[in-house]
Amino acid sequence: MRFLFLGDVVGRPGRIAVQDRLPGLRRAWALDCVVINGENAAGGFGITEAICDEFLAAGADAVTLGNHSWDQREALVFIERQDRLVRPANYPKGTPGRGAAVIEAGNGARVLVVNVMGRIFMDALDDPFAAIERELSACPLGEVADAVIVDFHAEATSEKQAAGHFFDGRASLVVGTHTHVPTSDTRILPGGTAYQSDAGMCGDYDSILGMQKEEPIRRFLQKTPGARLEPATGQGTLSGVAVEIDDATGLAKAVWPVRLGPHLSESVPPWAQG
Numbered sequence: 717m718r719f720l721f722l723g724d725v726v727g728r729p730g731r732i733a734v735q736d737r738l739p740g741l742r743r744a745w746a747l748d749c750v751v752i753n754g755e756n757a758a759g760g761f762g763i764t765e766a767i768c769d770e771f772l773a774a775g776a777d778a779v780t781l782g783n784h785s786w787d788q789r790e791a792l793v794f795i796e797r798q799d800r801l802v803r804p805a806n807y808p809k810g811t812p813g814r815g816a817a818v819i820e821a822g823n824g825a826r827v828l829v830v831n832v833m834g835r836i837f838m839d840a841l842d843d844p845f846a847a848i849e850r851e852l853s854a855c856p857l858g859e860v861a862d863a864v865i866v867d868f869h870a871e872a873t874s875e876k877q878a879a880g881h882f883f884d885g886r887a888s889l890v891v892g893t894h895t896h897v898p899t900s901d902t903r904i905l906p907g908g909t910a911y912q913s914d915a916g917m918c919g920d921y922d923s924i925l926g927m928q929k930e931e932p933i934r935r936f937l938q939k940t941p942g943a944r945l946e947p948a949t950g951q952g953t954l955s956g957v958a959v960e961i962d963d964a965t966g967l968a969k970a971v972w973p974v975r976l977g978p979h980l981s982e983s984v985p986p987w988a989q990g
Contacts (some may be wrong), residue, residue: 717748717825717863718987720974721891723898724979725757726926727947730919731767732923733954733977735774740924742775745988749821750775751829751865753893753915754801755782760927760947762787766793768801770789777819778802780831782869782894783838795860804833804869806847808907810907816851818861825862828855829889834870834881834894842888844868844875845882854888857966863888864966870894873913888961888968891915896925898955898973898980908967916955921979923948953977 720741725734734752742750752771762784777967781803782979786792795813805815809892816830818930830851832844848866864887868879877894881906883890885907891914892899898916905911918924924933934942954976960969972985 717821717823717961718746719863719865719889719959720745720747720750720956721865721867721889721915722752722918722954722985723772723960724755724896724917724919726896726917726919726924727756727760729948729950729952730785730917730926731757731770733918733952735770736842736902737976738775745985747775747948748823748825749777749819749863750811751778751780751867752776753782753867753869754779755784755869756917756926758788760945764788765790767797768794772800777821777827778817778829780829780867780869780893780941782831782833802829802831804831804841805851806832806844808842815847816855818855821863824983826860828861828935829867830864831867831869834868834872834875836872836875836977837869838840838871843880844870848879852883857886857888862963862966863961866890868892873899877915877960880905880909884909885967888966889957889959889971891957898975900973902957902971902973904968904971908965910957910959910968910971912957912973916953916975918956919952920948920950921953922950951978953980955980960985
């Protein structure tokens with residue numbers, strides 16, 4: 717199975733990059749499953765139903781979220797009827813929506829998608845490790861799920877790495893999101909789980925984390941309140957992770973970073989080069 721995960725979509729540049737490129741990539745790369753983190757898609761803060769529908773129409777099989785899940789208040793309502801929109805599983809009991817979803821891949825495989833949020837330097841939600849354990853125990857790889865994808869939305873690379881190693885052999889991919897900067901530690905862990913500390917963002921990299929540069933710089937220099945952060949407006953880059961998953965075991969056979977667009981060096985899986 718060929719799988720693509722795309723990191724945080726930031727504002728209009730990220731949305732346009734996804735809409736313009738993903739349908740073609742899905743065909744050309746013969747992708748069986750695509751998951752996108754969309755928590756910054758609406759002007760950099762949250763997601764709307766219309767944007768979620770656009771991602772699904774472009775070829776995404778599921779959309780994950782994070783600490784900006786509820787910045788667009790409508791998400792509290794439409795997440796209940798959109799079973800392919802997945803918010804962090806470690807929100808308290810009673811939070812709208814779901815923290816995991818089993819989706820059907822293009823090849824008919826059952827893919828468990830789990831989203832959690834870290835606690836270091838972030839809002840102190842429930843234990844993300846316990847949340848992942850709960851979802852993997854209910855839908856174990858190789859028994860109920862043919863593949864398992866974990867989006868660990870967190871600030872600290874140490875917390876993400878701990879999750880990768882702790883669940884090694886029980887997930888097809890553990891990938892970090894949130895920091896908007898792609899890391900260079902793409903690899904397969906000893907137990908067969910593909911891993912990358914952060915997938916990066918889909919957005920304009922001529923920016924500061926996808927936002928126009930002037931206001932963040934001013935805040936660092938002056939340390940005073942100022943204007944609202946606004947997404948950068950240049951051409952967007954797709955950033956994420958591609959994984960080839962063994963159909964027999966659900967574990968990773970190969971993994972590659974994906975970067976397509978200006979400002980970053982291009983990186984694509986070998987199947988895109990032949």
